[in-house]
Structure formats: structure tokens, C-alpha cells
Amino acid sequence: xxxxxxxxxxxxxxxxxxxxxxxxxxxxxxxxxxxxxxxxxxxxxxxxxxxxxxxxxxxxxxxxxxxxxxxxxxxxxxxxxxxxxxxxxxxxxxxxxxxxxxxxxxxxxxxxxxxxxxxxxxxxxxxxxxxxxxxxxxxxxxxxxxxxxxxxxxxxxxxxxxxxxxxxxxxxxxxxxxxxxxxxxxxxxxxxxxxxxxxxxxxxxxxxxxxxxxxxxxxxxxxxxxxxxxxxxxxxxxxxxxxxxxxxxxxxxxxxxxxxxxxxxxxxxxxxxxxxxxxxxxxxxxxxxxxxxxxxxxxxxxxxxxxxxxxxxxxxxxxxxxxxxxxxxxxxxxxxxxxxxxxxxxxxxxxxxxxxxxxxxxxxxxxxxxxxxxxxxxxxxxxxxxxxxxxxxxxxxxxxxxxxxxxxxxxxxxxxxxxxxxxxxxxxxxxxxxxxxxxxxxxxxxxxxxxxxxxxxxxxxxxxxxxxxxxxxxxxxxxxxxxxxxxxxxxxxxxxxxxxxxxxxxxxxxxxxxxxxxxxxxxxxxxxxxxxxxxxxxxxxxxxxxxxxxxxxxxxxxxxxxxxxxxxxxxxxxxxxxxxxxxxxxxxxxxxxxxxxxxxxxxxxxxxxxxxxxxxxxxxxxxxxxxxxxxxxxxxxxxxxxxxxxxxxxxxxxxxxxxxxxxxxxxxxxxxxxxxxxxxxxxxxxxxxxxxxxxxxxxxxxxxxxxxxxxxxxxxxxxxxxxxxxxxxxxxxxxxxxxx
Numbered sequence: 001x002x003x004x005x006x007x008x009x010x011x012x013x014x015x016x017x018x019x020x021x022x023x024x025x026x027x028x029x030x031x032x033x034x035x036x037x038x039x040x041x042x043x044x045x046x047x048x049x050x051x052x053x054x055x056x057x058x059x060x061x062x063x064x065x066x067x068x069x070x071x072x073x074x075x076x077x078x079x080x081x082x083x084x085x086x087x088x089x090x091x092x093x094x095x096x097x098x099x100x101x102x103x104x105x106x107x108x109x110x111x112x113x114x115x116x117x118x119x120x121x122x123x124x125x126x127x128x129x130x131x132x133x134x135x136x137x138x139x140x141x142x143x144x145x146x147x148x149x150x151x152x153x154x155x156x157x158x159x160x161x162x163x164x165x166x167x168x169x170x171x172x173x174x175x176x177x178x179x180x181x182x183x184x185x186x187x188x189x190x191x192x193x194x195x196x197x198x199x200x201x202x203x204x205x206x207x208x209x210x211x212x213x214x215x216x217x218x219x220x221x222x223x224x225x226x227x228x229x230x231x232x233x234x235x236x237x238x239x240x241x242x243x244x245x246x247x248x249x250x251x252x253x254x255x256x257x258x259x260x261x262x263x264x265x266x267x268x269x270x271x272x273x274x275x276x277x278x279x280x281x282x283x284x285x286x287x288x289x290x291x292x293x294x295x296x297x298x299x300x301x302x303x304x305x306x307x308x309x310x311x312x313x314x315x316x317x318x319x320x321x322x323x324x325x326x327x328x329x330x331x332x333x334x335x336x337x338x339x340x341x342x343x344x345x346x347x348x349x350x351x352x353x354x355x356x357x358x359x360x361x362x363x364x365x366x367x368x369x370x371x372x373x374x375x376x377x378x379x380x381x382x383x384x385x386x387x388x389x390x391x392x393x394x395x396x397x398x399x400x401x402x403x404x405x406x407x408x409x410x411x412x413x414x415x416x417x418x419x420x421x422x423x424x425x426x427x428x429x430x431x432x433x434x435x436x437x438x439x440x441x442x443x444x445x446x447x448x449x450x451x452x453x454x455x456x457x458x459x460x461x462x463x464x465x466x467x468x469x470x471x472x473x474x475x476x477x478x479x480x481x482x483x484x485x486x487x488x489x490x491x492x493x494x495x496x497x498x499x500x501x502x503x504x505x506x507x508x509x510x511x512x513x514x515x516x517x518x519x520x521x522x523x524x525x526x527x528x529x530x531x532x533x534x535x536x537x538x539x540x541x542x543x544x545x546x547x548x549x550x551x552x553x554x555x556x557x558x559x560x561x562x563x564x565x566x567x568x569x570x571x572x573x574x575x576x577x578x579x580x581x582x583x584x585x586x587x588x589x590x591x592x593x594x595x596x597x598x599x600x601x602x603x604x605x606x607x608x609x610x611x612x613x614x615x616x617x618x619x620x621x622x623x624x625x626x627x628x629x630x631x632x633x634x635x636x637x638x639x640x641x642x643x644x645x646x647x648x649x650x651x652x653x654x655x656x657x658x659x660x661x662x663x664x665x666x667x668x669x670x671x672x673x674x675x676x677x678x679x680x681x682x683x684x685x686x687x688x689x690x691x692x693x694x695x696x697x698x699x700x701x702x703x704x705x706x707x708x709x710x711x712x713x714x715x716x717x718x719x720x721x722x723x724x725x726x727x728x729x730x731x732x733x734x735x736x737x738x739x740x
Contacts, residue, residue, distance in 0.1 A: 002267045004028075004036045004191040005184060009205040010172055011145055012042045012198060013572040015105070015580045017312035019325040019378065020195050020225065020256075025308040027257040033264050037187070038311040041172075041180060041208070042201075047316060048175040049131060050098045059094065062086055062133050077630035077658050078150060081137040084631040088682035089130040091616045097123045105318035112588055114574075114596050115732060121573050122681040124318075129682055131171035138632040139168060143572055145200035149635050152650040153199050154533040156235060160243045162210060164651055169207035176211045184216055191267060193260065196225040209247035220273075222263060224252035229344055232280065232293075234509055234535045236527065242282050249285060254278045254296045254344045255330075255351075257304070296346055301330055301354050306364045309372065323580035325378035326368065329355040332380040334408060336445045337434075338520070339475065341510035342380065349512065350380050358386060362393050369399045374583055377405035384412040391424035399425070402587045406430040406578070409448055409456045418463035427586040428466030428498065430578050431457070436489025437482040440475050443520065445512075454493055461496040466586040466593060468577040469497040473561065474505035474551045476513060476520035476541065483550035487560040494566075498586070498593050499577055501564045505551075507537045521545050530648035538646040552644060567597045605725060605732070607704040614731035615679040617692055617699075679729060694720050701733040 006021040017040055025036045048054060066086040069079050101120035104110040111117055128140040136150045147153045151164050158164050166173070184192065192212055196205045209221055223245055232253045235241050245251055250273055252259045259278040266273050275281045277297040307326070314322045331353040332340075340349035356364075368375060382405050394401065402425045409431050421429075435441050438450050460467050469490065473483040486502055507513060513520050514537055521542045527534035541549055550557060567575035574581045574597055589596050605611070638661050642649050649657060675692055677685040687695075694717065697707055704721050711717050724730045 001035045002033065002191055002264050003187065003189050004033070004193065004264070005039055005187065005189045006036060006193045006195065007039045007180075007208070008042050008195055008197075009201045009208055010042045010045045010169075011140065011143055011204060012201060013579070014043050014046055014143055014317060015319045015572050016317055016323040016325075017043075017309070017314070018195075018197060019307055019309070019327065020197060021193075022307035022309050022311060023304065023327070024193070024195075024256060024260050025311055026305045028261055028264060029308065030305055031261050031265070033261070033268075036308075036311075037189075038308070039180070039183070040313055040316070041175070043313065043316045043318075044179065045172040045175040048179060049171060050102065050127070052095060054174065055094050055098060058130060058134065062089065062130060065133065077634075078137065080630040081632070081635070082133060084629040084684075085129050085133055085137045087618075087676065087684055088678065089126055089133075091618065091678055092123070092126055092680075094123075094127060094130070098127060102318065106320055108320040111320045111584070117574065118568065119680065121569055126680075126682045134170045135168050138635070142570065144198070145203070147199060148639060148649050150651060150654055151203075152531060152648055153202055154528075154531040154535055155648065155650040155652070156240045156244050156532050158651045159202060159206060160240075160246070161651070162207070165203040165207045166210075168203040172204060173207075173211075176208055180208070181211060181215045184212065184219065189216075189219055191220045191222070191264070193222045193224060196223060196227040199227045199230070201225075202227055202231075206244070206247070209245075213247040220249050220263075220267065221247055222250045222252060222260075223248045224256045224260070226343060229253050230535055231533055233346075234533050236532045236534055240532065241280070246282075249273060249282055251280045252278055253280050253293050254346075255299045257299050258297060298352050298354070299330075302356060302360060306367050309368070319580050319584070321374055321584065322372050323374040323376065323583065324368065324372045326364070326375050327378050328361045328364075329353070329379045329382060333383050334381065334447065336447070338443065338445050338512040339434075339505065339507075340512075341508040341514075345510060347510075349510075355383060355386060358389050358393060361386075361390060362397070365394070365399055365401065366397070369401050373401055374580065374587070375401055375403045376578065376580075376583065377403060379406060381406055381408055384408070384410050388417055388420065391421045391426070394424040395420075401425045402427050402583065404428045404430065404578070404583055404586075406432075409433060409453050411452050411456065413456050413459055415459050415463065418459045418465060421460075422463045422465050426465050427583055427590075428468055429460060430468040430470065432470045433457075433489075434471050435473075435475065435478075435482075436471070436486035437478070440478055440482055440486075443475065443477065450489065454489070454496075457493055457496045461591055464590055466498040466591055467496060467500075468582070469500035470503070470577060471501075472503040472505045473553070473557065476505075476507075476522045476539075476551075477545055478505075478550045479548040480550045480554050480557050481548070483553075483557050484560060487557070487564065490564055498591060499567065499575055499582060502561050507539055509534050509537055526646065528643065528648035529646055530650045530653060538643070566594050569597075607708075610701045610703045610733040611698055611725070611730040612701045612733040613695060613698050614728055615677060615681075617695060618676040618678060677729065680731075681728075685729070691720065695724065695729060698724075698730055 006024060008018055008021055021038045025038060028036060069075055069083050072079060101123040104116050104120035125142055132139045139146055151158045153159065194205050194209060196202055212219060212221060228251050232241060262276060263273060273281055273285055275294055277295045278293065280293045309324050330351055332350040333353045335349050335353060337349055342350050345351045404427055407429050433453050434444055434446055436450055441448060457467050471486055473486060514525060517523060517525055522539045523542060524540040525537050528538050569575040572579045574585045576582055585593050638657060639649050641661065642657060674686050677687050677692060677695060707717060708714050
């Protein structure tokens with residue numbers, strides 16, 4: 001037997017387990033490899049940081065570091081950013097708030113109370129800000145990692161530097177040393193496989209592998225996952241690949257089931273690892289120097305067994321119910337969109353289209369439905385005909401499941417067919433409408449018509465199915481007017497979609513646009529200077545298109561896109577498309593989900609409603625110029641400025657760039673001494689004294705009616721009251737039972 005640990009690294013969605021390792025374990029079991037454990041170090045490492053002794057240790061570190069930095073006469077931008085984030089997290093009683101937040105996520109009643117839920121999210125998001133002070137300040141974007149800032153994930157120079165990946169991973173280094181490594185040693189594992197699905201996991205996976213290699217030199221280490229394949233495809237100098245993945249014995253490129261089993265078989269028979277389909281050996285193991293992946297193989301997915309979901313630690317996730325991803329297809333049957341460059345593909349927008357037959361899907365669902373009620377079909381897209389047959393089969397067998405999927409907005413979907421999906425348990429579907437402008441849709445080669453998109457969205461909504469909608473602006477040749485038509489499309493159909501909005505176009509190397517730039521009015525395509533993993537590309541638009549281009553937006557477009565946002569939170573919380581929590585809320589509240597999460601219960605309060613501070617006023621006065629401190633907003637401005645010039649910000653050049661760059665708000669006037677209002681989500685407000693005095697009235701709870709009885713400034717205080725509710729400076733006061 002080859003005892004194997006498959007590890008899912010930080011940092012990613014903590015609300016459910018990812019299914020990639022479950023698929024590998026299930027597939028290997030067919031070949032007699034049963035001794036496989038799955039370690040979800042993403043959730044394990046975060047829970048480790050939330051243990052009482054670790055909370056105390058982290059807060060003590062922040063306190064000592066803040067005192068040291070505050071004494072500096074000329075702190076560097078990074079040191080200023082540390083101070084800024086230290087101020088954000090001060091005042092939160094994490095020792096009580098974190099356990100309470102975890103309980104809220106796991107408790108059905110509290111989870112569906114959106115006020116309690118929002119407070120729980122703000123607590124854990126603020127804790128991520130606190131943890132970032134052990135790494136690069138502000139490095140986390142919720143439960144993800146910024147791809148660039150003081151480091152750049154697409155720079156192999158940064159990612160091969162153990163000092164950089166080690167600092168990024170420092171918030172979880174205690175877990176690596178004190179829990180993961182002892183567990184691997186005690187378990188006597190022969191093989192460790194690390195699956196990197198998202199590039200945000202890359203630095204943590206690399207640092208984890210270095211810990212394992214130094215402590216357990218006899219363990220074989222392999223990497224796999226979409227992010228590894230992307231590095232392999234897009235690194236400009238292939239010889240640098242193993243400079244990044246140096247701790248690995250081999251990397252699996254592309255789909256991993258057969259490659260994983262071939263590695264297990266080689267180890268079982270004590271044969272050397274060899275380069276074969278989808279396997280890239282480390283040069284130290286290559287019999288022939290320069291040997292590489294011999295071919296990229298796509299799997300016969302119909303031979304796959306049901307994934308081994310039981311190996312995931314379901315009791316640990318931040319959710320009231322288990323939620324699984326299930327993939328009955330791979331690739332996209334359309335596979336023509338000119339912007340697409342997705343997943344484990346090679347020379348086409350997605351990988352080749354393959355789909356389970358209906359009988360196999362139903363066989364798997366019969367097994368899964370015994371334990372798991374919430375199932376998301378994690379696919380590029382499902383074919384409409386199969387989905388309709390599947391819905392009918394689910395109803396016929398009486399399977400009690402709730403499900404969602406990503407689909408294309410085909411004219412196929414009649415009201416009757418949408419109703420059938422809903423009756424079978426469909427709570428929400430995710431759709432990429434991409435654009436509300438027909439010319440842009442034609443350039444995308446989406447194969448859809450704007451007027452028919454509206455009809456289809458309406459049909460799903462009227463059948464009781466939530467529509468989560470995704471699009472983007474900035475497509476080549478798109479004007480601001482074109483982009484605004486997408487905004488108007490969503491505004492006109494706002495009652496028919498629940499979550500989503502408009503992102504920003506990014507040109508990637510494998511897209512048809514990059515291969516045929518003249519068709520799309522772009523030129524001078526090149527990697528960003530400083531990024532040698534050329535996943536994204538910089539380009540220039542032809543001169544006659546520049547004046548009206550929506551690529552870098554306009555104030556009108558930016559404000560219009562922002563106005564579409566109807567909720568406070570994003571992935572992986574309620575409000576994020578295709579998330580566990582959004583599915584749970586869709587199931588509970590249906591298409592009225594926005595009435596629950598849009599904040600109307602906070603803004604439409606009456607004068608007699610008791611409100612309290614949604615945060616706290618700092619205890620001391622600060623002589624630091626808070627708005628002049630370098631912060632994440634300033635860093636994002638620097639990134640935007642550099643990227644528009646075709647330059648990437650990396651650890652190698654950020655010092656020089658900062659010396660040349662000035663933040664947009666550097667002239668913001670600042671008093672000599674300042675108290676702050678710190679909203680519960682960590683947002684800093686350096687209010688003038690009259691505003692702080694107004695807010696102090698609500699420290700223990702107060703209604704407007706009582707305040708006005710004590711005030712001679714009725715109109716002024718009423719205006720401040722309304723502003724404070726709208727800006728979430730005040731919240732509904734919780735009853736003692738709710739707080740508990």
C-alpha cells in the first residue's frame with residue numbers, strides 16, 4: 001500500500017470542501033488504492049488561528065509591532081500600511097467575537113438571521129485583516145489573496161523566493177509546524193499530493209511543501225490543480241517552472257486522475273517515477289535531461305466513480321449544512337466564446353466537451369442524496385436537454401435535493417421547462433450574459449440575442465429560480481455607451497435577477513482574441529513587464545478607438561456599475577455567485593432574497609427604533625495622519641497606474657515605483673490630533689468632534705425620538721441619524737438573547 005495524504009491548501013472558501021481531491025480519491029480506489037486521506041488544510045489552518053491561545057498570540061504580536069511602528073519618524077509605505085491595518089482591527093474583542101461568529105455560521109437559526117450573519121462575516125473578515133499583519137499588511141481579500149501588491153503571484157522571481165512565500169504564509173506557519181507536519185509524521189505517509197485550484201493558494205502551497213520537504217525528506221511530493229497547469233502553460237521560460245515548484249518530485253499538468261494512479265502504481269511496485277501523460281517530473285528525477293510531459297490526456301469521465309466526499313471534515317466548515325460540488329461534465333458544448341480561456345484547456349477556450357449519461361448521474365445522485373441535500377453542479381456548462389431529463393428523473397424518483405448549476409441562456413428554456421427545474425429542487429442558476437450590447441455579444445460569439453436574454457431570465461425568475469448573472473465591460477472596441485447599455489440591461493431587468501453584476505475584461509493568453517487580435521482592434525499584445533507567467537496580457541487599442549473606449553472606464557460608467565450592487569457581501573458569503581451560503585439563502589427565501597440582504601431593514605427604520613453603534617470610537621487620540629497613511633486603496637491606485645502602462649508591480653520593483661508615485665488623496669487635510677470611529681467591518685472614519693459626539697449618544701442604544709427630546713438641533717441631528725443609518729454607522733440594537 002502507498003499511504004497518501006491529499007492536501008487542499010489555504011486560502012480559499014471556508015464554507016465547504018472542494019471536490020477535486022474527493023474525485024482523485026474515488027478514482028484511485030477503483031485500482032485498489034484505499035489508503036488515502038484528505039486533509040483540508042484550508043479550513044484546518046484557519047481554525048488553528050481562531051483557537052484562544054492563537055488569538056491571544058496574534059493580538060499580542062500586533063500590539064508590540066504597532067508600538068514599534070508608531071515610534072518611527074519616517075515609516076516606509078509598508079510600515080504605514082501595517083499601522084493602518086492595526087488601527088482597523090483595534091477594539092474588536094476577537095476572543096469572544098470569533099467563537100460567536102463561528103457558531104452563527106453553523107447554527108441554522110442564527111445563520112438565516114441576516115443581521116447576525118452580517119456581523120459574523122464582518123468579524124471573520126476583520127480577523128483576516130489582523131492575520132495579514134503577520135504577512136504583508138492587507139494581503140487578504142476576504143478568504144482569498146491579492147494576486148499583486150508587495151508581491152506578484154505571476155512573477156516566478158517572487159514565487160521562487162522562499163522569503164516572500166514564507167512571509168505571505170506566516171499567518172499559517174504555526175499550523176504547518178505544530179499540526180500538519182506532526183500529523184504527516186505520525187501518519188507515516190509515503191506520498192503527499194497538494195492540489196492548487198486557485199492562484200491565491202499558490203504561495204501557501206509552496207511554503208507548505210518547503211515545510212514538508214525539510215521535515216519529512218522521504219515523503220514524495222506532487223502538485224496538481226488548475227493553477228499548476230496555468231503556470232506550466234503560461235510561464236515564458238519553461239526552465240523556470242521547477243524553480244518555483246522546487247519542493248515537488250513531480251507536477252500533474254491537466255486532468256489528474258490517470259496520472260495520479262500511475263504515480264501510485266510506480267510507488268507501489270517501487271519503480272522510479274517517469275515522465276508520461278500529464279506528468280512533469282522534476283529535473284532531478286529525469287533520466288534524460290530536458291524530458292518533459294509526453295502528452296496531455298483528457299479523461300474518459302464516464303468511467304469515474306462517485307467522489308469520496310465522506311473524507312472531508314464536514315463538521316469543521318463555516319456552514320449550517322453540508323454543500324457539495326459535483327461535476328457531471330467537463331468542457332463546454334459551445335466552446336466558441338472569443339474571450340474564454342478556462343480551466344484545463346490547451347488550444348481551445350475550454351477543455352473538450354464530455355458529459356455523463358443520465359443513468360450515471362442518477363446513480364450518483366441516489367448515493368449522494370442520502371447524505372447531502374445541497375448539490376452544485378460544478379461544470380463549465382450543462383446541456384439543456386440533459387438538464388431537463390435530469391429534472392424529470394429527480395422528480396420521478398422523489399430525490400429530496402436542492403441544486404444549482406451554470407447554464408447558457410438558450411431560447412430552449414420555456415416557462416414550462418423552467419417550472420420543471422424548480423419543482424426538481426433547482427434554487428438558482430448562474431448565467432454569463434456577458435453584455436447587454438448586441439454588437440459586443442456578436443464579437444464575443446456568444447450565440448445569443450439581447451432581447452431573447454431578457455425573456456429567458458424572466459422565465460427562470462417567474463418559475464421561482466434565482467438568476468445569478470455575470471457580465472463584464474472593457475471588451476475590445478467597446479465604447480462607454482456600449483458598456484452603459486449592459487448596465488441599463490441589468491437595471492431594466494433588476495426584478496428578474498438576484499445576485500451578480502459587471503466585472504472587468506482581462507485578456508488572457510489562450511483566448512481567441514489573443515490569437516487573432518486584428519479582428520478585435522487591438523495590437524502590441526505582450527506580457528506585463530515583470531510578469532513572466534503570462535496568464536494575462538497587456539495590449540493597445542487602435543488609435544481611432546481610444547477616445548470612446550470603455551477599457552479604463554469613466555466616472556459615469558464606474559458609478560453606474562457600482563449602482564448595480566444590491567448587497568454588502570461577496571464570495572464566499574451570501575451575495576457571491578455560486579456559493580454555498582447563497583444557495584442556502586436562495587432555498588430559504590427564494591427570489592425575495594434581496595429583500596432580506598439588501599439592507600432595507602436597516603435603512604427604513606422608524607424614529608422609535610432603538611439603534612446602537614455599529615463599531616466603536618477609539619479610546620485614545622491619534623497624532624498619525626490617518627488618511628495620509630499608505631493603505632490598500634493607495635496600493636490599488638499604484639497597481640492601476642502601473643498596469644495601464646503595461647507594467648506589473650512585483651517585489652522586485654515596488655520600492656522604486658513607490659518613490660515615483662504619489663497617492664491621489666495625499667493632500668487630504670488632517671487635524672493635529674484625531675479620534676476615529678471604527679466601523680465593525682474595520683473601516684476607519686476620522687470624523688470631526690461634532691460627529692463623534694453625536695455617535696456617542698448611541699453607545700448603549702438610543703432611538704431618534706429620545707435623542708430629539710434631549711436636543712435643540714432637531715433638523716441637524718435627524719440628518720446625521722439618516723446619514724449614520726445609510727453609512728452603517730448605526731445598527732439595530734440586538735436583544736440580549738440574540739447577542740448570546
